[in-house]
Amino acid sequence: MKKMRIVVKIGSSSLTNNKGEMDEVKFNDHVKAIAALKKVGHEVLLVSSGAVAAGFSKLGYPARPVTLKGKQAAAAVGQSLLIQSYMKKLNPYGIIPAQILLTRNDFSKKERYRNAYSTIMELLARGVLPIINENDTVSVEELTFGDNDMLSALVSGLVHAEQLIILTDINGLYDSNPRENPLAKRLNQLHEITDELLVAAEGTGSKVGTGGMKSKLIAAKTALSLGVRVFIGTGEGEQKLLKILDKGGDGTYIENKLLTTVTNQKQWISLHSTVSGQLLIDHGAELALLSKGSSLLPAGIYDIKGTFNKGDVVEVIGKNGLLGKGEVLFSSEELKGLMGKRSDELALSSIEVIHRDKWVRI
Ligand SMILES: Nc1ncnc2c1ncn2[C@@H]1O[C@H](COP(=O)(O)OP(=O)(O)O)[C@@H](O)[C@H]1O
Numbered sequence: 420m421k422k423m424r425i426v427v428k429i430g431s432s433s434l435t436n437n438k439g440e441m442d443e444v445k446f447n448d449h450v451k452a453i454a455a456l457k458k459v460g461h462e463v464l465l466v467s468s469g470a471v472a473a474g475f476s477k478l479g480y481p482a483r484p485v486t487l488k489g490k491q492a493a494a495a496v497g498q499s500l501l502i503q504s505y506m507k508k509l510n511p512y513g514i515i516p517a518q519i520l521l522t523r524n525d526f527s528k529k530e531r532y533r534n535a536y537s538t539i540m541e542l543l544a545r546g547v548l549p550i551i552n553e554n555d556t557v558s559v560e561e562l563t564f565g566d567n568d569m570l571s572a573l574v575s576g577l578v579h580a581e582q583l584i585i586l587t588d589i590n591g592l593y594d595s596n597p598r599e600n601p602l603a604k605r606l607n608q609l610h611e612i613t614d615e616l617l618v619a620a621e622g623t624g625s626k627v628g629t630g631g632m633k634s635k636l637i638a639a640k641t642a643l644s645l646g647v648r649v650f651i652g653t654g655e656g657e658q659k660l661l662k663i664l665d666k667g668g669d670g671t672y673i674e675n676k677l678l679t680t681v682t683n684q685k686q687w688i689s690l691h692s693t694v695s696g697q698l699l700i701d702h703g704a705e706l707a708l709l710s711k712g713s714s715l716l717p718a719g720i721y722d723i724k725g726t727f728n729k730g731d732v733v734e735v736i737g738k739n740g741l742l743g744k745g746e747v748l749f750s751s752e753e754l755k756g757l758m759g760k761r762s763d764e765l766a767l768s769s770i771e772v773i774h775r776d777k778w779v780r781i
């Protein structure tokens with residue numbers, strides 16, 4: 420059997436009930452299944468929701484709070500309850516959990532992104548189970564990952580996981596919401612996430628979850644783009660995760676033969692970096708970047724917008740608009756003196772403005 424790196428994401432509805440209490444039966448079931456995966460040698464990372472859902476009733480809220488401060492307060496209480504419960508239940512299996520709470524800032528700053536990667540790798544190398552959640556208590560609404568479905572996709576990309584398993588309260592994606600349409604049909608296999616599918620997945624989810632099926636599909640699309648296969652569904656019992664890996668899971672499999680992993684450098688540029696400016700390039704440079712896979716040279720740049728430093732990320736604009744993003748090897752000031760000049764006119768040892776390894780097409 421091939422040993423794999425697997426990210427398992429568990430939604431609030433699969434850990435708690437509507438009253439804001441942890442569901443011990445569901446919880447035990449997940450822990451057993453994770454232990455079974457690890458026992459056969461797979462590396463597992465868990466992205467666990469449920470902090471708000473597990474904490475709100477303890478604070479006297481009758482239902483999942485809607486205000487930011489309410490959610491943040493509930494998450495502060497619920498997160499400790501969650502981890503306490505994981506620790507207690509994982510202990511008999513000899514599994515050590517590690518709590519990792521992330522904010523989007525941890526990914527948008529390159530140093531922090533690299534650091535998150537090496538810490539997670541160290542934990543995996545030592546057989547520890549990382550349990551990841553968004554750091555809800557300090558996240559500001561405009562600066563969140565969106566939801567944990569997206570967080571799980573980004574984590575899968577970061578660690579180059581082979582498989583992302585999104586466990587939820589429904590056995591996969593249907594062609595319309597089965598809670599509203601009893602004739603809805605399940606889609607067992609998908610090779611890509613189309614706009615049509617996103618429309619079919621509109622609509623609300625459970626009382627404790629966020630985002631519903633649509634957010635899972637958007638996350639699946641991101642995971643696929645990073646070379647990670649996805650399963651969305653449910654299951655029961657110790658063998659449920661192993662069954663999912665054996666293609667016998669109760670849900671929707673999303674994968675295709677073209678999946679390729681993306682370097683962390685490119686993931687960071689395309690998904691996490693902040694853009695500091697723009698380079699406008701001519702037709703020849705556009706061809707070189709898009710068709711020949713070449714690096715961007717000064718000769719093809721005819722205008723520069725914004726002020727940026729060496730190492731910043733900029734957008735590259737062609738005749739018909741945005742082409743991609745890349746990390747620049749010169750500041751905007753330096754580039755003003757270089758742009759439009761042929762390589763033989765420049766007395767520089769290296770004249771690449773964006774190296775092809777630090778360039779991503781949009
Ligand atoms: N086309 C669809 N197929 C399946 N489920 C759907 C669809 N459209 C909406 N849903 C809803 O999405 C819910 C799962 O999302 P959510 O409650 O956010 O789960 P979680 O807490 O696991 O993240 C399902 O219970 C279902 O009501």
Ligand SMILES: N[C@@H](CCC(=O)OP(=O)(O)O)C(=O)O
Nearest residue numbers: 431468469470471566567629
């Ligand atoms: N970080 C939040 C969960 C956010 C979220 O995406 O929830 P869900 O849709 O249940 O996966 C929490 O722990 O309550």
